[in-house]
Amino acid sequence: MAKKNFWADGLQFQCQGSAKCCVSRGSYGYVFLTKTDRKALAKHLKMTLAEFTETHCELQDKIWKLKESSNADCIFLRDKKCGVYEGRPTQCRTWPFWPEVLNARSWRKDVVSFCPGVGKGKVWSAKEIEEQLKAQIASQNNYGT
Numbered sequence: 001m002a003k004k005n006f007w008a009d010g011l012q013f014q015c016q017g018s019a020k021c022c023v024s025r026g027s028y029g030y031v032f033l034t035k036t037d038r039k040a041l042a043k044h045l046k047m048t049l050a051e052f053t054e055t056h057c058e059l060q061d062k063i064w065k066l067k068e069s070s071n072a073d074c075i076f077l078r079d080k081k082c083g084v085y086e087g088r089p090t091q092c093r094t095w096p097f098w099p100e101v102l103n104a105r106s107w108r109k110d111v112v113s114f115c116p117g118v119g120k121g122k123v124w125s126a127k128e129i130e131e132q133l134k135a136q137i138a139s140q141n142n143y144g145t
């Protein structure tokens with residue numbers, strides 16, 4: 001019998017606005033972008049896609065990401081809040097339901113230990129978590145577009 005996902009009965013998470021996921025922490029320090037993400041951010045900032053890409057993005061191994069700030073925090077972080085919240089990219093919307101951390105060990109090590117949103121507010125059903133997970137995986141498959 002297939003092993004049950006540790007999140008099969010749902011997970012409780014609600015963003016507490018700590019901005020801890022918006023500052024660099026090793027491998028999770030980059031904000032990767034699909035073309036849809038770049039378009040949404042450009043629209044939010046009232047820029048053309050070309051202007052936004054030229055000003056705020058760079059290619060790394062054929063993958064688009066936000067340029068880095070001098071202190072490695074996200075360039076859109078303002079007073080510990082997202083300065084582009086309505087237009088924020090998929091990886092920010094789907095956190096913490098990423099394929100890299102949706103296993104019991106990584107969830108404990110990389111999410112529970114540092115994100116104050118875990119165990120607060122909304123209980124996400126397995127179906128909702130799966131939707132977030134799918135959106136994030138689709139996004140990861142389109143970073144180069």
Ligand code: SF4
Pocket residue numbers: 021022023031074075076077078081082083084085088089092
């Ligand atoms: S775009 Fe907003 S939510 Fe995403 S890392 Fe930057 S400040 Fe945080």
